[in-house]
Amino acid sequence: MYQLEESKYLYLLLIVPVLVLFFIFHFYWKTKKQKEFGDLELVKKLIPQYSGFKSSLKFLLMILGLSALIIAITNPRIGTKMETIKREGIDIVFALDVSKSMLAEDIAPNRLEKAKQIINQIINNLQGDRIGLIAYAGSAYPILPMTSDYSIGKMYLQNANTDMLSSQGTALDQAISQAVNFFDDDQQSKLLILISDGEDHGNDANEALELAKGKGIKIVTISVGSLKGGNIPIKENGKTVGYKKDSSGETVLTKMNLVSLKAIAAASNGKYLDGNNTKSVVDNLQTVLGSIEKNESETQQIAEFKTQYQWFLGLTFVLLFIDLLLFERKTAWFTKLNLFKENNNV
Incomplete structure (x- = not known):
């Protein structure tokens, strides 16, 4: 490799x-x-x-x-050899909202970049856990399969953007359903970290939540954005040239929706966290991770990159x-x- x-x-x-x-x-x-x-x-x-x-x-x-x-x-x-390592941790899947509403700048620099900063900080504090990455908007798309290589995880995360998926909107049920099939080790404890502004244009997530509970998946939801909301900028060469408008010609105002995110966390015996304070999110998540049983397993990974x-x-x-x-x-x-x-x- x-x-x-x-x-x-x-x-x-x-x-x-x-x-x-x-x-x-x-x-x-x-x-x-x-x-x-x-x-x-x-x-x-x-x-x-x-x-x-x-x-x-x-x-x-x-x-x-x-x-x-x-x-x-x-x-x-080039990786010169494979080695088998023992690890004690859990499997964590990050579900990142990449809908257009995540471009709103009601939180600096914008909701999507703030979400990436949070995930980066969480990864920096992990040890022995495997991570995976899903992007979702109107549908969900797997970006990174489960891996112990955090550097690769960060690289794929950095490349995530709102043009990855053609179907727009925010379908939280799709993100949860994709995550259920994403975990590949039934013996490991599982955590889904869902980061979004909470706007939900998908179907009722109850069915997906039942599937997640059946697989023993705990869900932590993290909100980004503000209750006041913000407009969705249209940019050319890094400069704002206008704002997204709806079918009637009115400028779209997108607001953070806490209700759906809190409901998902409660239904899975998980936790809701306010993502506007990155340090608070990371500290609270460490508490959540500490409460989840960690299992020892073996995995192979490429070592000694030269x-x-x-x-x-x-x-x-x-x-x-x-x-x-x-x-x-x-x-x-x-x-x-x-x-x-x-x-x-x-």
């Missing part, structure tokens, strides 16, 4: 197609100018030592070297060194071979 420690730098690879397009444009522009100057074959005779092949080869080496350098910057790591950036960095230097040694003129001994039986080979 491999990881990219700084995967955000992969966006730099977008430079490559831009450079390729520029090279192609420059090639056609140069050819056009040569034709304007005179007969193309005569022009070539005026510069008999120029090699179009070597010019293209130098560009290819530069592109490959740049790509290798960018990959080196991401610091790729960095591999040096190979790509070395390849970068080799390619660029070859590029520096190449000149845009024909090689005398290669020309004399006349492999293609032509007068003006590279």
Whole structure:
């Protein structure tokens, strides 16, 4: 298994197609100018030592070297072996609301980012527990299967956004139903942490709650947002250009709904927590976790991830060194071979 420690730098690879397009444009522009100057074959005779092949080869080496350098910057790591570890903990599934209402900024920076901050802090305080991640709006979608690798969990969490699901709304029943099937170890104690602004446009969650209770799943609900509510901003290039409107043209006002979240927590013998204070949430959740029986189990995970950036960095230097040694003129001994039986080979 491999990881990219700084995967955000992969966006730099977008430079490559831009450079390729520029090279192609420059090639056609140069050819056009040569034709304007005179007969193309005569022009070539005026510069008999120029090699179009070597010019293209130098560009290819530069592109490959740049790509290798960018990959080196991401610091790729490869897991070298699997190891079996014993752990004592519980299985925790985070159900994150990614509906559009979570973009409301009645709590800084917005409800969704606040929810991510809470989950991150909770994960930071875990030890020996497995985690999973579900995103839900009008439907629920599994993002991360149960794992003991918290760093991967945080990476998947950071990528969660309101465009993940095409069906909008907030269906709490879908989130609970998805979680019931998400837990993969019947012997472990199970906790579902459901984070939302509480708006519920789904069906009655009673049936899903019964399924959860039958599986022994305790549910903690965490609210984000304010009772006063807020508008849902529409942004372009990071700037607010307007606010979401309903079918009648009125600006949508989304308010936090505590009733549904408290009801779900009570029905599962769980707990409701106000997410506006991250520290309070984490402290209270530690109390909840302390009250849940922890079972010992064995799991396999990849250990000893070793960095591999040096190979790509070395390849970068080799390619660029070859590029520096190449000149845009024909090689005398290669020309004399006349492999293609032509007068003006590279």
